[in-house]
Amino acid sequence: MTGPAAKRIRDAALSLRGKRVVVAGLGFFGGGAAAARYLVEQGADVLVTDLRSEQDLVDSLRSLEGLELSLQLGSHDTTDFVEADLVVANPAIPFRSEYLQACVSADVPLTTEVGLFLAAFPGRSIAVTGTSGKTTTTTLIGEMMSNAVPDTIVGGNMGVSMLPQLASSNEHTTAVLELSSFQLRYLDMMAWRPDIAVVTNIAPNHLDVHDGLDDYVTCKQALLRHQTSGDIAVLNTEGDVWHWETGPGVERRGFGLSPTDRPGVYVEGERIVRRESIDREICGLSDLTIPGRHNQANACAAASASRAAGVRLDIIAEVLVTFQGVAHRLERCGVVNGVAFYNDSIATSPERTMVAIDALDQPIVLIAGGSGKGLDYSDLGKAIDRAVKHVILIGETAGEIERSVSGPVVECASSLEQAVRRAVDAAEDGDAVLLSPASASYDMFTNFEERGLRFKDLLAALQ
Incomplete structure (x- = not known):
């Protein structure tokens, strides 16, 4: 979706005062509550609706205490959706949901919590997607960027909303985001593009929610779809991802477990090597503390993206050899x-x-x-x-x-x-x-x- 339709979604996400906004799906992870709080602070007339009961949502509801908003729990009302000026959907709600499809039919703008953030964020963005390795790669990039550029924020599909950090962000702030296929579906609708896009890999997943593998892949490809001249795409050179289309003038960099002649970062023998005009070793594989070939690929992805953002090799190396991993990931x-x-x-x-x-x-x-x-x-x-x-x-x-x-x-x-x-x-x-x-x-x-x-x-x- 491009042109006037995408602009209308972006405008709706920015012009909130006095508007009727529905937060669909309060959920358990904090994104719905953060979106509701932000919308109230921006002067919107907010309705939070969730199919779950008050008893099911007791912890999430506690985070809404003190906010002037309306609640509709235990059921949805289609009228609330089609009469809204904007619907902020929990990305876990299947897009085929009758309520979201009612919004589409009524031409009601749809976005998500991260869409609200990105519509208003004024700085540079580095976004990571893929089937696996997203959180580790995002966390590594976040540490590398933070060591080089102190005004760096990290979030997205990581359980912590970035909306509270909007007020302190400016054009010099760098946002490093993990983005899921569900979030990317909505960002595609507003034609959003990152300055640096990173795709770790692709394999079948979430087919219980997506309309087949093609729909899942199409959502993932949205990360690249709207990039323009001067943007950078960092892609896994092993498998289908490297062959994904990028826009005219987009610089393509690679990463992977085998060296190629493409600019990027690769495993070469027992080393991780930056391949540009002059090849440089970043660190040895034995220096990494996180186990497995998949984490070697994650390290290469993060290093390639951070180099694309201008981070020095010594900073990248220091993060790689000290990084202890992310909870719940091996x-x-x-x-x-x-x-x-x-x-x-x-x-x-x-x-x-x-x-x-x-x-x-x-x-x-x-x-x-x-x-x-x-x-x-x-x-x-x-x-x-x-x-x-x-x-x-x-x-x-x-x-x-x-x-x-x-x-x-x-x-x-x-x-x-x-x-x-x-x-x-x-x-x-x-x-x-x-x-x-x-x-x-x-x-x-x-x-x-x-x-x-x-x-x-x-x-x-x-x-």
Whole structure:
């Protein structure tokens, strides 16, 4: 969407005083509450509506205390949506929802919490998307940029709203954002573009919400769609992403686990190397503290983007060799009786669990399973057969995963607590217990963070 329609969305997100704005989906992660607070502060007449009950949303509602707004809980009213001047949708609401489609039919502008931020943000933006590696890459870029440019803010699809930081932002501020496919769908509608776009990789995901793989990929490609001459696209040179179209005059830089002749940052032998007019080593692979080939790729992506933003190589190197990783992403949580425990609760797709399995070089006791997203587990089954000694499955997808496995011992547990107990019994000195569910968390937990924290609590009790 470009031209007048995109401009109308941007204008609606900026001209809020006295306007009727619906926040659709308060949710649990803070974005809905942050959007509501910002809208009230901007003088909008705000209605927050959510299909969940007041009891379900008690913590989120507490963050709205003191704000002058209206609430519609337990149901939506289509009239509220079609009569609004702007609807700010929780990106987790499927776009095919009858209420959002009513907005589309009525030509009501639609955006999200991050769309509100980006419509008003005056500075430079570096945005990261992809199927996996987004948060680690975004966090690395954020640390590199912050060390070079103190006026740097980091956020997006990371559980913390950036709206409170708008007031202190100016044209010299750099925003580093992780963006999901859901958020990018709406940013595409307002023709937003980042100064530097980073795409880590692409694989099937979220097919329970998207209308197939093509729709998912199209949303991801929106990060590049509106870039113009002078912008930079940092793309994985291995796989389909490098072949994605970029606009005229957009500079393309690469990254990957194998060197190419394209400008960028790559793994070359046992080194991470910047390839430009003169090749320069940034650091050795053995200097990285985060494990796995996937994290080597994340390091290259972050380094390539930060170099594109003008960060010095010594600053990039310092961050890479000191970075300890991000919680719930192949996070080493401790050792009990010679067994290492890893929390990879972020692994909500088979591909992410396959990456985690490949990253560990000791015998693995795998805890997997959760709620489904319409994904295929056949390749995961092959990876488990190849490298896992014992599997403990939980949740809705336990049966699907079990049918894909033919080699190791497989057993099912009724809860994460029971799964951890059985993993402890199955593991021996020198093994690794890996929580990497290959599934979403919503059948047992509010989100993957809650699942990961529960795993760490169970480990702490063992210690």
